[in-house]
Amino acid sequence: MSSRVVVLTGASSGIGRASALAFAARGDRLVLAARGADDLKKVAEACGNDPLVVPTDITDRGALDALLSKAVERYGRVDVWVDSAAVMAYGKFEDLPPEVFDRMITTDLLGSANVARTALRQFRAQGRGTLISVSSLLAHVTVPYISAYVTAKWGLRGLIRTLQHETRDAPDIHICTLAPGSVDTPIYTSAANYAGFVGRPPPPVDSAELVAGRVVRLADHPRNSASVGVTNRIIELGFTLMPPIYDALVTPLMRHGGLSRQAIEGTDGNVFGSKPREEGGPGRWTRAQVGGALAATVLGAGAAVRRLLPRN
Template sequence: MSERVVVVTGASSGIGRAAAKAFAARGDRLVLAARSEGDLHQVAAECRGTPLIVPTDVTKRADLEALRDAAVAEFGHIDVWADTAAVMAYGRFEDVPAEVFDRVITTDLLGSANVARVALRQFRDQERGTLILCSSLLAHITAPYMSAYITAKWGLRGLARTLAQEARETPGIKVCTVAPGSVDTPVYTSAANYAGFVGRPPPPVDRPERVAAAILRQADKPGREISVGPANRFIEFGFTALPRVYDVLVPPMMRRFGLSREPVSRHPGNVFGPAKRVEGGPGRPTWRQVTAVATGGVAAAAVLSQAVRRLSSS
């Protein structure tokens, strides 16, 4: 067995679940945390060894203090803390209830800040430790119908970069991130929805195990950020270098590939509390379909962009 002690917040599903199983396969001693105790027990049963289970809501600072205390009482220290807890909401900004928008921000940004505050205090006491925050491709780009999640992830990107800079003053402490693109997890079907159709990850879609492998690499040899997704850099380039083209393309692409054709009534999903986990989801569009639409869209957007430039210069 490894002497390394790893805390995973958001361990009940998706990327956190895959990361927990990957750490366990390495022989690390695990502390699993999430809101749903029942789901945590299911994950623990899939892990090698006997993980410590601590039901935790990252929006509650007292829960995180109790989590830290339980981990230290059981194992004496914490070497790695991986935070993957997140919720999502679909819908145009004005259609998403304010309380839902605020709760997504509270969970995905302030919840990670709460985790960082507790973890870094523990690491400072130990004079060592690695904090891994789960960022997103959507911390580098924008897309319609996901304003709350994107706002939170852009904020988290700034927080993580700042914490990494401050951690340079304490050589034994590292802060790093993993930024996945589309991943096949229940987060899309569990999300709050005010868009009228069930959400789905647009292609290309990665397995959560690939993201978990990147989290393990950061735990073994911390770096600044690992981007996980074959199209991530291409999409980021389009967002940065061709903003007019990107803004023309992304709304229809999101409607076609980020939302399924399966209708759904308005609901808050798992934003305010645990909900039944739904594995899989609506059929994924093929990469060939996306390429065909994107090729036609790029041509149309290029013509539009050229026209705009001509008008601007006239």
């Protein structure tokens, strides 16, 4: 394996943290960036091999310029840039404070645009490089109670697709997007919330480590887009081909699957600044648990049918 220089924005938790650990395990040299310095230091200690730690807010273009300068000063180049930095807010659009909505768009869309601009400047200068933008299934479908997040991810999808057109003149520059479905990360419990109940990833839920493995594979073998989530394609097909059914089901499913029964007072979460992260949270149903529940349901139904059948 060759040792690459990998910059990760959003490296302090979730998919960014898991990706940092995965790249570190294969011997890559890391530059870790996020708003929270303390969390970054913990990730750096877990990674080993003395990563460069640069606390950075991606909404600040000057801070991103400084991040790039420090990365190039230490390592001389940037081979891969993974951007997974994001914040979230729950609540109906009408209930979200306008400043929370605006800040989310600033972070999740304009911040990611800042990252892409900074990475591309370096890739153009050196003639090669791979940008991996961690997007979401919610860049392909709409869901109630998280309007700002959906709006930002749809916008980011359009930006990344456009950048893929505009870099066709540079065959060694790759722009990739990865769309995870539900992933067990702290973004749900760290979110701003005006919905009355703590958010959670709807089942089935994948681990951040599973998504990180796909991030590393994209770095090894770049492609325009990839998806992680056993139900992603089914949900996309329902959204595209059966909109009346999708529209009838999505709100009750979000109420019961995407919002827990754990009450919460209105809060702006970590939208405006880094705050301590809470790992886990209510109702994380993994693929295996969902599969087991479905299997048990099928077996139970089969047993009930057999009991009703006449016996000779």
